[in-house]
Amino acid sequence: MRLAVVPxxxxxxxxxxxxxxxxxxxxxxxxxxxxxLGAARWHRTGELLPDSVLDELRQHDAILLGAVGDPGVPSGxxxxxxxxxxxxxxDHHVNLRPAKLFDGVRSPLAAPGEIDMLCVREGTEGPxxxxxxxLRRDTPHEIATEVSLNTAFxxxxxxxxxxxxxVARPRKHLTLIHKTNVLTFAGxxxxxxxxxxxxxxPEVTVAYQHVDAAAMFFITDPxxxxxxxxxxxxxxxxxDVAAAVTGGIGLAASGNLDVSGTNPSMFEPVHGSAPDIAGxxxxxxxxxxxxxxxxxxxxxxxxxxxxVNAAVAFDLSTRDPKATIRTAEVGxxxxxxxxx
Amino acid sequence: MRLAVVPxxxxxxxxxxxxxxxxxxxxxxxxxxxxxLGAARWHRTGELLPDSVLDELRQHDAILLGAVGDPGVPSGxxxxxxxxxxxxxxDHHVNLRPAKLFDGVRSPLAAPGEIDMLCVREGTEGPxxxxxxxLRRDTPHEIATEVSLNTAFxxxxxxxxxxxxxVARPRKHLTLIHKTNVLTFAGxxxxxxxxxxxxxxPEVTVAYQHVDAAAMFFITDPxxxxxxxxxxxxxxxxxDVAAAVTGGIGLAASGNLDVSGTNPSMFEPVHGSAPDIAGxxxxxxxxxxxxxxxxxxxxxxxxxxxxVNAAVAFDLSTRDPKATIRTAEVGxxxxxxxxx
Ligand SMILES: CC(C)[C@H](C(=O)O)[C@@H](O)C(=O)O
Ligand SMILES: CC(C)[C@H](C(=O)O)[C@@H](O)C(=O)O
Numbered sequence: 001m002r003l004a005v006v007p008x009x010x011x012x013x014x015x016x017x018x019x020x021x022x023x024x025x026x027x028x029x030x031x032x033x034x035x036x037l038g039a040a041r042w043h044r045t046g047e048l049l050p051d052s053v054l055d056e057l058r059q060h061d062a063i064l065l066g067a068v069g070d071p072g073v074p075s076g077x078x079x080x081x082x083x084x085x086x087x088x089x090x091d092h093h094v095n096l097r098p099a100k101l102f103d104g105v106r107s108p109l110a111a112p113g114e115i116d117m118l119c120v121r122e123g124t125e126g127p128x129x130x131x132x133x134x135l136r137r138d139t140p141h142e143i144a145t146e147v148s149l150n151t152a153f154x155x156x157x158x159x160x161x162x163x164x165x166x167v168a169r170p171r172k173h174l175t176l177i178h179k180t181n182v183l184t185f186a187g188x189x190x191x192x193x194x195x196x197x198x199x200x201x202p203e204v205t206v207a208y209q210h211v212d213a214a215a216m217f218f219i220t221d222p223x224x225x226x227x228x229x230x231x232x233x234x235x236x237x238x239x240d241v242a243a244a245v246t247g248g249i250g251l252a253a254s255g256n257l258d259v260s261g262t263n264p265s266m267f268e269p270v271h272g273s274a275p276d277i278a279g280x281x282x283x284x285x286x287x288x289x290x291x292x293x294x295x296x297x298x299x300x301x302x303x304x305x306x307x308v309n310a311a312v313a314f315d316l317s318t319r320d321p322k323a324t325i326r327t328a329e330v331g332x333x334x335x336x337x338x339x340x
Numbered sequence: 341m342r343l344a345v346v347p348x349x350x351x352x353x354x355x356x357x358x359x360x361x362x363x364x365x366x367x368x369x370x371x372x373x374x375x376x377l378g379a380a381r382w383h384r385t386g387e388l389l390p391d392s393v394l395d396e397l398r399q400h401d402a403i404l405l406g407a408v409g410d411p412g413v414p415s416g417x418x419x420x421x422x423x424x425x426x427x428x429x430x431d432h433h434v435n436l437r438p439a440k441l442f443d444g445v446r447s448p449l450a451a452p453g454e455i456d457m458l459c460v461r462e463g464t465e466g467p468x469x470x471x472x473x474x475l476r477r478d479t480p481h482e483i484a485t486e487v488s489l490n491t492a493f494x495x496x497x498x499x500x501x502x503x504x505x506x507v508a509r510p511r512k513h514l515t516l517i518h519k520t521n522v523l524t525f526a527g528x529x530x531x532x533x534x535x536x537x538x539x540x541x542p543e544v545t546v547a548y549q550h551v552d553a554a555a556m557f558f559i560t561d562p563x564x565x566x567x568x569x570x571x572x573x574x575x576x577x578x579x580d581v582a583a584a585v586t587g588g589i590g591l592a593a594s595g596n597l598d599v600s601g602t603n604p605s606m607f608e609p610v611h612g613s614a615p616d617i618a619g620x621x622x623x624x625x626x627x628x629x630x631x632x633x634x635x636x637x638x639x640x641x642x643x644x645x646x647x648v649n650a651a652v653a654f655d656l657s658t659r660d661p662k663a664t665i666r667t668a669e670v671g672x673x674x675x676x677x678x679x680x
Contacts, residue, residue: 108449108560132524134525147488148472150486179573192478215577237555244559245559
């Protein structure tokens with residue numbers, strides 16, 4: 001097993017170090033190779049994702065990414081040129097984002113209830129395709145467009161994946177989130193696809209919610225959700241709402257999966273490079289460690305994933321909520337618990 | 341002053357009756373005419389918004405709408421054919437949505453802090469324009485598109501309005517919410533417009549947040565917001581998040597404004613027709629009454645608007661949180677308090 005590692009910028013390298021510590025404790029056979037990508041490289045060389053690097057990444061079984069970006073890089077450069085480029089080039093059509101409220105973690109909600117949802121966000125279509133343009137820029141007649149592209153092929157595969165996850169969970173419940181009453185063309189494709197695929201999964205109960213209503217229910221009644229399937233942009237927003245009610249992005253893990261296995265899948269914490277706290281050793285590596293859990297599951301080692309997740313659950317339930325986090329100490333504890 | 345009233349379906353007529361009660365108590369000179377539009381009319385006649393009715397609506401100074409819809413109408417019909425049609429035909433380019441946490445109202449947040457934001461959502465552009473299509477429907481090669489249209493004209497006028505509102509408030513703070521790092525064409529237009537217009541409002545401090553981060557901060561730190569300006573779709577989602585943290589859509593008011601005054605503006609509670617509780621007299625009319633407050637402000641009667649808002653604030657702060665709401669009793673109390 002070969003893992004490509006992109007530590008990135010800011011707190012990226014700090015949290016990735018702890019993720020690798022845990023990985024080393026449970027799966028010492030996984031060989032990892034670091035790749036220098038992100039803001040630092042861009043400042044130094046102007047490069048974002050050279051073709052040669054992309055080719056090398058493709059030779060690995062998976063990728064672990066920390067976080068990229070710093071305030072000196074104009075908005076959109078690293079996103080479109082590196083992060084989204086990786087997702088699109090490696091056909092990461094499933095963006096997997098669990099949101100679970102662990103024991104001992106304080107939710108900003110007064111009565112959160114039991115939150116344990118699995119968001120399946122589409123990753124290669126929708127308004128993220130970069131299909132848009134601008135006419136008469138910088139004049140009073142400027143027009144800017146953004147086109148959301150949705151294909152039967154793309155929607156069907158992510159919907160099918162969501163059903164497969166739902167049927168394997170105790171509650172077997174799937175919620176489609178979209179805005180079918182306004183985005184009627186894309187909405188119709190999504191609705192019909194869910195209806196069609198649902199015929200193959202009669203045990204799974206299906207619900208639909210408009211994205212605005214769902215964003216509200218995530219706050220007022222998050223316990224109702226089990227698996228969620230949604231488009232790229234809605235998924236971006238609602239998974240951050242889900243993260244917020246389960247303790248914040250310090251705990252939010254994600255996997256960018258090519259379910260077909262043709263390309264390596266990529267695992268990353270949802271948080272950014274947090275330049276404000278970088279270099280101080282106080283970033284919480286838990287989201288990265290949970291992403292390592294998703295990675296292990298994806299590589300066909302569910303028992304190891306379970307051990308990592310259990311270590312995180314134990315650590316969170318026994319943390320002193322007032323103590324400052326020390327990145328390396330959290331990593332040491334999690335590695336000891338997982339490997340033990 | 342002439343007000344067109346569209347009670348609509350479900351709880352619409354129930355809450356509108358109370359809104360009119362309050363309006364009658366403070367501004368008995370406003371003459372109101374009911375219009376039969378919504379699901380009931382569509383079932384009966386197949387009509388959504390006949391041109392003749394639209395022409396008549398145009399002859400009024402404002403419109404008050406309850407809620408439209410029932411489970412028998414396919415998704416999208418009333419939205420595109422009536423609600424959005426009104427917004428587009430009447431050029432309701434500002435969708436105004438205050439979100440204030442009133443004393444006595446329980447937020448689902450454990451520590452909400454002081455929440456008092458004014459969301460200015462664009463109402464006539466973005467992904468709401470209905471510009472999309474479908475190719476090879478019902479085949480494995482189906483493609484569905486949705487185009488977000490953004491114009492300098494459309495963005496500038498709503499941004500300017502938001503600055504005008506911000507400069508008139510104590511904190512004088514404006515936050516642009518978008519997704520400029522992914523939707524780079526539209527995002528650039530929005531960012532540049534905010535930057536340009538800000539030069540005319542040096543007293544206003546300006547912040548920017550990506551929509552995903554903002555949806556999170558609405559939950560973890562809503563007190564940081566004052567005025568918000570955002571696009572049509574992002575505004576739809578974040579205003580529901582804002583409503584959720586300030587007590588729910590039972591309290592969320594909105595105004596659809598043609599700021600130029602060419603067409604009548606329309607005021608409506610954000611909630612829907614709630615068929616599950618219709619006919620029982622238990623819907624909370626507060627969102628409609630607060631919408632009447634926005635209407636009075638818009639019609640140049642700020643002192644009356646203040647009285648209505650103060651009545652709502654008093655009523656909410658003295659309500660027994662365990663008692664069932666009685667629609668007519670709330671209306672009676674608010675009318676007495678406002679008119680007194
Ligand atoms: C950084 C950005 C491109 C990205 C996204 O919008 O998908 C991020 O917000 C995420 O959710 O992973
Ligand atoms: C009913 C629907 C068309 C509408 C919207 O999406 O704008 C509603 O959600 C709202 O926020 O007023």
